[in-house]
Amino acid sequence: MIQVESLNKRFGNIHAVRDVSLKIHPGQIFGLLGPNGAGKSTSISMMTGLIDADSGSVSLSGLKPQSKEARHKIGLIPQSIALYEELTATDNLSFFASLYDIPKNQLQSRMDWALDFVGLKDRATDRVSGFSGGMKRRLNLAASLLHDPDFIFMDEPTAGVDPQSRNKLFDNVLELKELGKTIIYTTHYMEEAQKLCDQVGIIDHGELLALGTVGELLKQHGGDTQVSISSDRGVKEFKSSDVSNDLIQALQTSDKVYDISVNSPDLEAVFLNLTGRQLRD
Amino acid sequence: MNKIVALMKKDIKLLFRDKMAVFFTFVFPLVFAFIFGSIFSGDGGGSKALKVAVVDLDQTEQSQQFVKSIEEADEFTVTLTSEEKAKDLVRRGKRVAYFILPEGFGEDYKGVFSGSPPEILVGIDPSRTAEAGYLEGSLMKLGINRFEQAFSNPAAMTEQLDASIAQIEESDDIPQEWKSLLNDYLPKMKELTELDMGSEEGFGFGDDGEANPMMPLKVTKQEEVVQRSGPKNAFSITIPQGVIWAIMGCVIGFAISLVQEKTLGTMNRLIVAPISRTQIVAGKALGCFTAQIAVVALLFLVAYFILGVRFNFPKLVLAAVASGVCFVGLMMFFASLAKTERSVAGITNAFLLMMGMVGGAMIPLFVMPGWMQAISNFSPVKWAIVAFEGAIWRNFSYTEMMTPVLILVSIGVVAFILGTRMVKLEEA
Structure with missing residues (x-):
């Protein structure tokens, strides 16, 4: 050790x-x-x-x-x-x-x-x-x-x-x-x-x-997942701490969904949240 | 110890992988020694006049005339001096020979038909047989002038014949038969001379040159053993200089390699390995020392077998070890001053070139003016050259060798201690 x-x-x-x-x-x-x-x-x-x-x-x-x-x-x-x-x-x-x-x-x-x-x-x-x-x-x-x-x-x-x-x-x-x-x-x-x-x-x-x-x-430090849904009702973006539940709710309100984007936090985000700047600054 | 040897072997291997380093460490010094040695050997077509000291103890018109003829001769470069100084100059090898014109020289010089030939004492080292023969021949050539002068001046010839007739009359040594012949011949000769005629016939005085006034000169040789203080071979001067260039190449190369270990990061590997800092430094020092000894060995092998340079081997080893210690210390000191290869190369080059210039690596020490020789005492290069010369042509005793050796070792030890204290191995 x-x-x-x-x-x-x-x-x-x-x-x-x-x-x-x-x-x-x-x-x-x-x-x-x-x-x-x-x-x-x-x-x-x-x-x-x-x-x-x-x-x-x-x-x-x-x-x-x-x-x-x-x-x-x-x-x-x-x-x-x-x-x-x-x-x-x-x-x-x-x-x-x-x-x-x-x-x-x-x-x-x-x-x-x-x-x-x-x-x-x-x-x-x-x-x-x-x-x-x-x-x-x-x-x-x-x-x-x-x-x-x-x-x-x-x-x-x-x-x-x-x-x-x-x-x-x-x-x-x-x-x-x-x-x-x-x-x-x-x-x-x-x-x-x-x-x-x-x-x-x-x-x-x-x-x-x-x-x-x-x-x-x-x-602990990555923050919420960024979700983006493009549907017949337009583009909806939100942060989610419970992606599956939030997605189900969002899809239920739309007739046609064109695109779904889920951006999970990574260590870059962890660093950003900890220091207030990008890792490669 | 194995690790130190491994470090040393690695550095030597690296040195041999670098073609430029090999050239400047091993080849360039040889080229330097060879070219300059050839120039100093006299093959460049310089003056062949022999430097002689001339002493005129007679101080007559004839002796002064003869001295003048020596001075005017192409064969000689003359220094007029006292007998004591002339002998000293020859013993110290500053002049090839001395000529002494003893008292009575002028009197004999005048006597063409009677008396003894004028004597000239020639002091020369017995080993210089070739020069001795050359000198004798040249002097004889000058001596012939006295006959030319006598026969080309009827008045002087008449005077000389009168003096000779009188001498023959008074002399008891000349056989009666000869006396009558000469008494018969010389007045007739005088008569001829008075008729303004010359005569080139020979005179029968037998083979005894000592008593034969018709000999141009009587050259008496005196052995004057030269105290061998000068180099016998021009390469004896240029080889130590070449060695210094090689050693300087080693110092620069190893100082750079030590700094390079830091900049490359290989030093970090060494520090992290189970090897002490002392071993790292010792390995580097041993590598530099070994390279120096190798180059000294190579140059002196070439010097011995090809250039005919002779040396005292134990004293050469002493000189090589002492200069090795000195320049390893300096290498460590220079490496401690710089953080980059460029700066260490700059510092080391500048210092060593300056030390080399004043220390005799470019111009032999003994041809430097006095003030420069005094400054050269502060250059380790000077002491290294003196140590090598001590083993080659200065014929140093071991006691005399101790001066340059102790100075070199002291410089090396102080520089090494300072260097190892100042060097920061971990500064990568």
């Missing part, structure tokens, strides 16, 4: 992370959703021990992230393509594996598995500089999985990725979940959070505004 208690981090006058507390259960995919500059990466940096918090604490199965033992359990997929472009895929993996005391007799099989996992086995001996953006992202993921970490921190892993590679990455995330890994996934794409995450934290200006499953967040 990952337990975060009252994390705070300041950079000069900017309070990048304010009193963030959360619990992530083993095997869960936790999404940290917020716009750019909300404090997602800073939070992950503190959770992985990359930077020290000004106050608060992080526990990874009872271990401090800076401890050597915890580092063997952490897999970080940085937001940037953290690879050596002039080396081949295998050279990169071999180097990163060498930092984790992986037994020599397992090294090759771990590299093979990682390359196969991200669909790059046939490009093993190619230089990374020749890869597409999506392939680099996938190799970025592979490099973090060599030591079989328990906690996988993915910082905006789909930034600048083509749809094909994005889908492949989604599949990878779900496969990792099936393998029992705990995944912390930051994104500013609400579709990704909605599709992948068991639990979502919405963060803005360093503050964790809401926390829960997608359903819980929609229910």
